[in-house]
Amino acid sequence: MSVSRLFVEADLAAGIEAPLGKAQVHYLRHVMRRPDGAPLRLFNGRDGEWQAMLSGRGKKSAVAEVGERTRPQVVEPDVWLCFAPVKRARIDYIAEKATELGASVLQPVLTRHTAVERVNVERLRANAIEAAEQTERLSVPDVRKPVDLARLLAGWPDGRRLLLCDETGGGPPIAEVLGGLDDAARAAPWAIVVGPEGGFAEEELTALRRIRDVMAVGLGPRILRADTAALAALACWQALVGDWRQPTPRLSADYRTSRVTV
Numbered sequence: 001m002s003v004s005r006l007f008v009e010a011d012l013a014a015g016i017e018a019p020l021g022k023a024q025v026h027y028l029r030h031v032m033r034r035p036d037g038a039p040l041r042l043f044n045g046r047d048g049e050w051q052a053m054l055s056g057r058g059k060k061s062a063v064a065e066v067g068e069r070t071r072p073q074v075v076e077p078d079v080w081l082c083f084a085p086v087k088r089a090r091i092d093y094i095a096e097k098a099t100e101l102g103a104s105v106l107q108p109v110l111t112r113h114t115a116v117e118r119v120n121v122e123r124l125r126a127n128a129i130e131a132a133e134q135t136e137r138l139s140v141p142d143v144r145k146p147v148d149l150a151r152l153l154a155g156w157p158d159g160r161r162l163l164l165c166d167e168t169g170g171g172p173p174i175a176e177v178l179g180g181l182d183d184a185a186r187a188a189p190w191a192i193v194v195g196p197e198g199g200f201a202e203e204e205l206t207a208l209r210r211i212r213d214v215m216a217v218g219l220g221p222r223i224l225r226a227d228t229a230a231l232a233a234l235a236c237w238q239a240l241v242g243d244w245r246q247p248t249p250r251l252s253a254d255y256r257t258s259r260v261t262v
């Protein structure tokens with residue numbers, strides 16, 4: 001039997017009872033058919049990962065009795081993904097895949113040519129949690145409310161580098177730019193910014209290029225859809241700047257067999 005891995009809000013420590021949400025209890029009992037006493041693994045983005053046991057508290061509720069810690073919390077790359085909202089299936093795809101690829105923040109950005117203005121942040125968050133549970137991440141990206149591009153840039157944090165994916169500017173290739181960074185630049189906080197399906201407006205590109213630590217790059221000769229561009233850029237960033245530069249950790253046999261299969 002595989003071990004279900006769940007994200008919880010509660011602090012985690014040996015011997016405590018972590019509350020489980022209604023949806024989690026329903027999922028464990030009725031989707032996964034887990035009996036009381038079933039093993040779980042829990043993480044909350046702060047305290048590492050813990051073994052736990054499902055323990056019923058009446059018909060509809062249950063808690064997780066927390067046991068030993070299985071992994072300590074690690075520092076993960078600080079890379080935001082700023083993207084223009086797209087249609088439902090594609091934005092869900094961005095949330096899931098960017099979580100797998102290790103983005104720390106998912107920031108929907110409204111631009112002149114953004115076709116979709118309404119974003120269901122709760123649904124995106126649920127997608128991110130599910131992806132984090134599946135992917136052995138110890139954190140869930142912070143899914144933020146949509147913000148206008150001008151506003152985002154006006155409050156741009158000092159020192160956060162901005163990797164601008166620009167299909168119009170004849171910019172240098174992404175690998176050349178990221179491959180040439182020094183240690184200080186690699187250790188800095190980053191953000192990847194990708195435009196909407198209709199592209200950035202000229203004045204938006206001008207405003208983006210005015211940010212102090214901006215680097216405009218190209219992703220090859222083909223025009224990619226916004227979701228493809230976002231994930232391709234994130235993969236390049238992880239490979240050249242982020243945690244894909246480390247060897248993959250050796251995982252115990254337990255990790256290989258304990259994927260949550262829904």
Ligand code: SAH
Nearest residue numbers: 165166167194195198199218219223224229
């Ligand atoms: N300007 C185009 C398409 C925009 S593609 C149009 O008018 O239809 C959506 C976004 O993906 C772009 O804003 C850019 O951020 C990114 N993108 C797509 N292909 C790219 C490439 N080859 N290089 C860099 N960025 C790219």
